Amino acid sequence: MNKKNTGCVVRVQFVFVLLLLLVSCDSGTEKYKQDAKAFCDVFAVENWKEFKSELSFEELNDLVIARSKSAVKTKAFSALIEELDKVEFFRDLSPTAKGKIQELTGEEWSCPDYEKFYQLTIRKASVSSEANSKVSEFQIEIGAQGRYFIQGKEIDIYDDVVWGKEISSKVTPDTLLTINMQSGVNDEQLKPLFIRLSAMGVKNVQVISED
Structure with missing residues (x-):
């Protein structure tokens, strides 16, 4: 038991x-x-x-x-x-x-x-291979000391009004956007752009560096 x-x-x-x-x-x-x-x-x-x-x-x-x-x-x-x-x-x-x-x-x-x-889909290339890159629909240039340019005009990418007028009103999620980096520009300067472009849903970015 x-x-x-x-x-x-x-x-x-x-x-x-x-x-x-x-x-x-x-x-x-x-x-x-x-x-x-x-x-x-x-x-x-x-x-x-x-x-x-x-x-x-x-x-x-x-x-x-x-x-x-x-x-x-x-x-x-x-x-x-x-x-x-x-x-x-x-x-x-x-x-x-x-x-x-x-x-x-x-x-x-x-x-x-x-x-x-x-x-973001990033394609990084040198200037020498730029001719083989896809034709860009919109371009942003990064200069020294954190300066950003569109068609030679410097813009403040942190200003929401400027961003809306110069970029978000002209770029769609499917736009092929090119970021041209001048010689000596650090990759860290790409990140602010990536965050704002990601928020817009932009999918295709090619980065062309002079270095």
């Missing part, structure tokens, strides 16, 4: 532990889903309106990582963000993020703001 009673207790305990594991699993998945939404919200356009030119590429990247980690609550998502930071090419970020997040949440992750933030 004692053995039968012991077996019954063990069986009841096993069922109880199994239920706890199932509840814990559901709870973890729900937390991952909450983190997935919070991570997506980080990339909403309105959250980057205060972006300033003083930020370097590294500083901006650090800010993205810091905001992302601050938004999520689970260790798994923090680790995922660190993993995404190691992805080499922008074009690989969205598919990588989707796959990793789906592994955690068990469902497809859709975040248009994230895709817009990183969706």
